[in-house]
Amino acid sequence: MLNVGKIEEGFVLDHIKAGKSLDLYDHLQLDKLDCTVAIIKNARSNKMDKKDILKVECSIDMLDLDILAFLDHNITVNVIKDGEIVEKKELILPKRIKNVIKCRNPRCITSIEQGLPHIFFLSDEQKGVYRCKYCEEKYSEPAK
Amino acid sequence: MRHLISPLDFTTEELNQIFDLAASIEQNPQKYAHVCDGKILATCFYEPSTRTRLSFESAMTRLGGQVIGFSDAGSSSASKGESVSDTIRVISCYADICAMRHPKEGAATVASSKSLIPVINAGDGGHQHPTQTLTDLLTIKNLKGRLDNFTIGLCGDLKFGRTVHSLIHALVRYPNIRFLFISPEELRIPDYILEMLKERKIPFEEVIRLEDVLPQLDLLYMTRVQRERFFNEEDYVRLKDFYILTTEKMKLAKEDMLVLHPLPRVNEIDVEVDDDPRAAYFKQAQYGVYVRMALIMTLLELV
Numbered sequence: 341m342l343n344v345g346k347i348e349e350g351f352v353l354d355h356i357k358a359g360k361s362l363d364l365y366d367h368l369q370l371d372k373l374d375c376t377v378a379i380i381k382n383a384r385s386n387k388m389d390k391k392d393i394l395k396v397e398c399s400i401d402m403l404d405l406d407i408l409a410f411l412d413h414n415i416t417v418n419v420i421k422d423g424e425i426v427e428k429k430e431l432i433l434p435k436r437i438k439n440v441i442k443c444r445n446p447r448c449i450t451s452i453e454q455g456l457p458h459i460f461f462l463s464d465e466q467k468g469v470y471r472c473k474y475c476e477e478k479y480s481e482p483a484k
Numbered sequence: 485m486r487h488l489i490s491p492l493d494f495t496t497e498e499l500n501q502i503f504d505l506a507a508s509i510e511q512n513p514q515k516y517a518h519v520c521d522g523k524i525l526a527t528c529f530y531e532p533s534t535r536t537r538l539s540f541e542s543a544m545t546r547l548g549g550q551v552i553g554f555s556d557a558g559s560s561s562a563s564k565g566e567s568v569s570d571t572i573r574v575i576s577c578y579a580d581i582c583a584m585r586h587p588k589e590g591a592a593t594v595a596s597s598k599s600l601i602p603v604i605n606a607g608d609g610g611h612q613h614p615t616q617t618l619t620d621l622l623t624i625k626n627l628k629g630r631l632d633n634f635t636i637g638l639c640g641d642l643k644f645g646r647t648v649h650s651l652i653h654a655l656v657r658y659p660n661i662r663f664l665f666i667s668p669e670e671l672r673i674p675d676y677i678l679e680m681l682k683e684r685k686i687p688f689e690e691v692i693r694l695e696d697v698l699p700q701l702d703l704l705y706m707t708r709v710q711r712e713r714f715f716n717e718e719d720y721v722r723l724k725d726f727y728i729l730t731t732e733k734m735k736l737a738k739e740d741m742l743v744l745h746p747l748p749r750v751n752e753i754d755v756e757v758d759d760d761p762r763a764a765y766f767k768q769a770q771y772g773v774y775v776r777m778a779l780i781m782t783l784l785e786l787v
């Protein structure tokens with residue numbers, strides 16, 4: 341396997357669905373950070389055949405990882421300090437999501453109002469249900 | 485500063501204060517004839533709803549205030565593409581309180597987030613219509629003397645009827661309510677509401693025919709069954725009579741059952757029923773003005 345150097349402090353996001361690492365890069369706004377990022381695509385995995393891995397070298401309080409729980413709850417988050425894994429972080433669904441997903445209800449005010457942020461709130465933690473702040477419709481994945 | 489966007493924005497205690505104030509207004513309207521002197525209500529109606537708008541205008545006028553506004557999007561800046569956020573910022577400079585009706589769901593939420601004055605949701609698409617719910621509750625409270633311990637039948641279009649959904653959400657906060665849902669298969673109450681009732685262990689039943697449950701009811705809430713909601717004409721013709729209330733059917737009902745309807749009706753309540761003392765739907769329109777008066781005073785902090 342391709343070898344990428346160890347990091348001293350930061351995160352290793354493992355078991356990302358193959359091909360999805362760039363989406364996560366965008367959602368975590370890593371482009372705005374001045375830090376070393378390694379993106380490994382299509383790495384071999386015992387658990388899932390192929391996977392992506394993201395390694396981010398940064399201070400561990402710099403990233404808000406809650407959104408990962410919403411995007412893909414299978415991701416393993418390893419927290420690295422002094423070159424060692426110090427924690428496997430549990431992902432918790434965020435209470436509120438802003439401008440990550442869009443309301444798909446055609447009757448919703450977000451479909452016509454200019455410049456309105458798309459905000460969803462967690463309405464059922466057990467089932468992971470999110471509802472639009474404005475029309476309260478349940479969010480559903482767009483059909484592929 | 486507070487707004488009214490959903491009927492659940494107020495606690496049952498706060499609602500009781502509004503209902504007490506409405507009762508006091510009913511008793512002694514003279515006392516309240518000038519409490520809003522110098523205040524302006526803006527009615528921003530992006531879609532026409534004459535009844536709701538006039539009810540608000542009547543309420544503000546009876547309090548001594550003035551009303552400005554528009555009543556369809558074509559005559560407003562919305563037709564030039566102005567956003568709700570911009571409109572409410574401007575209206576905030578012209579008026580002290582705003583009642584907004586909009587065809588899109590969540591419009592009043594957007595307005596309230598940018599507004600410098602209290603916003604009352606006067607209907608946002610199929611989403612909420614809280615002043616109708618407050619009207620329904622006040623009518624029940626005044627005519628029945630309570631908001632708990634009864635069996636209510638909701639009849640007609642229970643699938644799309646937002647007044648029905650709002651009323652259910654408001655009533656589940658009171659003890660000992662039993663719901664009977666009377667509708668054709670096509671227009672059944674949505675599953676998420678039934679799930680909510682199951683979770684809260686609130687008793688309910690679904691039936692097809694009004695006559696089957698009429699004798700059990702303390703309250704009957706009628707709604708329109710619209711022809712265009714049916715898949716085919718035969719079903720509509722076959723079923724529509726189940727959902728028309730007649731003097732004949734009223735014979736099955738309790739002596740003190742109340743008939744409510746958000747109005748306007750088409751033909752789902754026979755006009756002969758109007759003379760029955762149990763018909764409360766025109767009184768409901770009267771209570772709609774009192775409850776809006778109490779609401780305006782509450783939001784303007786004139787209580």
Ligand SMILES: [Zn+2]
Binds near residue numbers: 443445474
């Ligand atoms: Zn929405």
